[in-house]
Amino acid sequence: MRSLKAWKGTAGRFLAASLVASGAWFATTGSAAAEDTTIVFSGWGGSWQTAERKLYFDTFEKATGIKVVDVPDVNLTKIKAMVGAKNVEWDVVQAIGMWLPQRAGTEELWEPLDYAAIKTDGIPKEMIAPNGVGVATFAQILAYNTDAFPAGKAPTSWADFWDVKKFPGKRGFLNQPRYALEAALMAHGVAMKDLYPLDVERGLKLWEPLKSDVLWWEQWPQAPSLLASGELVMTLSSQARILGLLQSEKTAPVAMVWNQGIMTVDFLAVPKGSKHKEAAFKLISWMLDPEHQAEYAKATDVGPSNTKALALIDEKTKERLPSYHYQKGELVALDNAWWAANLDKLTERWNQWKLTN
Amino acid sequence: MGRGGGGREPPQRSLARAVPRVGLEAETSDRLMRRFGPAALAFPGLALMVLFFTLPVGVILAQSFFDPGFTLKFYARMAAGPEYALVFWISIKIALLSAFFSMIAGYPVAYLLVKAAPTLRAIMMAFILLPFWTNILVRCYAWMLVLQTKGLLNSILVGWLHLLATPLPLVFNLTGVIIGMVHYLLPINILILYSAMKGIDLKLVQAAQGLGANPLRAFLTVFVPLSLPAVRAAALLTFVLALGFFVTPALLGGRGEITVAMLVSTYFSEVLDWGFGSALATVLLAITTLGLCLHFALERRRAGLVLQ
Numbered sequence: 001m002r003s004l005k006a007w008k009g010t011a012g013r014f015l016a017a018s019l020v021a022s023g024a025w026f027a028t029t030g031s032a033a034a035e036d037t038t039i040v041f042s043g044w045g046g047s048w049q050t051a052e053r054k055l056y057f058d059t060f061e062k063a064t065g066i067k068v069v070d071v072p073d074v075n076l077t078k079i080k081a082m083v084g085a086k087n088v089e090w091d092v093v094q095a096i097g098m099w100l101p102q103r104a105g106t107e108e109l110w111e112p113l114d115y116a117a118i119k120t121d122g123i124p125k126e127m128i129a130p131n132g133v134g135v136a137t138f139a140q141i142l143a144y145n146t147d148a149f150p151a152g153k154a155p156t157s158w159a160d161f162w163d164v165k166k167f168p169g170k171r172g173f174l175n176q177p178r179y180a181l182e183a184a185l186m187a188h189g190v191a192m193k194d195l196y197p198l199d200v201e202r203g204l205k206l207w208e209p210l211k212s213d214v215l216w217w218e219q220w221p222q223a224p225s226l227l228a229s230g231e232l233v234m235t236l237s238s239q240a241r242i243l244g245l246l247q248s249e250k251t252a253p254v255a256m257v258w259n260q261g262i263m264t265v266d267f268l269a270v271p272k273g274s275k276h277k278e279a280a281f282k283l284i285s286w287m288l289d290p291e292h293q294a295e296y297a298k299a300t301d302v303g304p305s306n307t308k309a310l311a312l313i314d315e316k317t318k319e320r321l322p323s324y325h326y327q328k329g330e331l332v333a334l335d336n337a338w339w340a341a342n343l344d345k346l347t348e349r350w351n352q353w354k355l356t357n
Numbered sequence: 358m359g360r361g362g363g364g365r366e367p368p369q370r371s372l373a374r375a376v377p378r379v380g381l382e383a384e385t386s387d388r389l390m391r392r393f394g395p396a397a398l399a400f401p402g403l404a405l406m407v408l409f410f411t412l413p414v415g416v417i418l419a420q421s422f423f424d425p426g427f428t429l430k431f432y433a434r435m436a437a438g439p440e441y442a443l444v445f446w447i448s449i450k451i452a453l454l455s456a457f458f459s460m461i462a463g464y465p466v467a468y469l470l471v472k473a474a475p476t477l478r479a480i481m482m483a484f485i486l487l488p489f490w491t492n493i494l495v496r497c498y499a500w501m502l503v504l505q506t507k508g509l510l511n512s513i514l515v516g517w518l519h520l521l522a523t524p525l526p527l528v529f530n531l532t533g534v535i536i537g538m539v540h541y542l543l544p545i546n547i548l549i550l551y552s553a554m555k556g557i558d559l560k561l562v563q564a565a566q567g568l569g570a571n572p573l574r575a576f577l578t579v580f581v582p583l584s585l586p587a588v589r590a591a592a593l594l595t596f597v598l599a600l601g602f603f604v605t606p607a608l609l610g611g612r613g614e615i616t617v618a619m620l621v622s623t624y625f626s627e628v629l630d631w632g633f634g635s636a637l638a639t640v641l642l643a644i645t646t647l648g649l650c651l652h653f654a655l656e657r658r659r660a661g662l663v664l665q
Contacts, residue, residue: 077626103629105424170506175612215529218607222501231505344628351620352440354612 038067039091039276039283045072051299060286066279079271083109088273091280095269097336100132111270117281122290122308132267135287137303139322139331140179141261143242144234145227146253155234158187158260164213169233172226175216177350178339179236179262186260192332204353228252243301243320263322263331265305297321421635431636448616451606452599455538459546459595460588462539467550485544493541497608500537504528533609538599546595553587593652597645617641
């Protein structure tokens, strides 16, 4: 009865999911009433989740009989509200790494994962946390307009981003301290391994000479579009978006640099109070499987977390994946714990800096 | 909450059964009507407001003062950082400017609506309402394409017409924010102005002309003064709406265009500091309420003067 109630809540909240939801409800009550066999996955939506549906959830349903309903627009505020209200509607969540460490003034939002039930073969140690496990990798990289900088004259590192003389033109960056501080410090000689803890004040100061050359954009989709239109000559962007743009528009004048990119990891986690933990762990296990991850990476350019998945992917596709370039030492991993611990202070400092400089 | 729901029931039933007046139900509804009069009709709306407005606002208020015991630390933090006062000022400035330009653009349109023949009016209305159905994000991205340095407008001005040597900075600054916000606020503004203006007796303007005033003078000395209450109401509502914007300033603004609503959104969804987010929202609400009170006080004084 409780799960039925949670169901209705989900359906009400997510119009798109509601059709699937009611269908699944009829299916489960009709056939296997004894088994509690429907779980809700919340992810980022869009083409990435469409691929997850096809390559992870559909196959999982077929193999286990456990139904998966996937809903878009995962966000931490909703999770905090659900956990606080003790009415958790999501069983597996695709979380950015920064969401896992407990924040000051916030209760624990995640169930501990049972690693007896979850197979982590091939997952790097640093991606296995008590309350979450890495599933996919992304790279935040330097991208540039090839009309402005043709081959041979193209930027190759963050230092070139700061070199306004050699590479003139408007630059773009995400309007957040995250990545901005990392890029500034790397551009000025800080080695990847020495990046954290970040020297915040130095990083902010390094941005000041660029003041009139930078457009601070707000949303990730803005970057490739502003770059392709020539509004920006170079910008931070995500590797999957640049590669995606080049795949749909082969002649788009954009290119990207792997060197000094910042790798972020998406984790799978179970919100505290989920009513289907066992089934949730099964789905997590399924999504960590190297073969499944390899298929997903081929379809999306999203990197696998499982190192064994890379072995199943051809060289050409591998070149497109953050995990591969991270192994080669070209990328630095974002320090989630540091950011989670410093986010509130830095949000304040960032706004203050923007308004007073 | 159960009570709120219960309070909603009887008047609804009384409305539904008002036509076939039979038996006990009709008697109950009659009693309700006799006791509360037409006020009973307001119950459903009132219950809805309590449930979906007053309660959430109460929660926000409480969150800004308790953690978990009573505390003023969120407000103290806001007072300690001079950048917060600046953000409030920026929000108010943006809201004032967008309300002002909405009025400038909306007033003539509303006037034309009043004067137009019914068919033309219907067509105009359709075009005014059309942007309403476009998602705000889509509009922002569209404006970016139109306004950026290599965008549509600058290409025409610089490339085709050669009116300018260098493109105008139209977006990712205050100009872009105001354009985007006026675009959003204009239909609302026009509708408020129109609904108030259509109550103005156009025969008075005709009379002024009949007595020798030229059309412009008749418009300025008769129609405009009569429309001022509408202008004040529309300006106020537009301003209040504009105070709450966060998507448009975020997407079309530059680094100086930080609004309170943007901060509230960051503190709720990113930092998860709901207490501080609530405190910011509460101060914004207080400013809005103060503005409304001022408006109504002035209106009352004006009404008093007219009666004298």
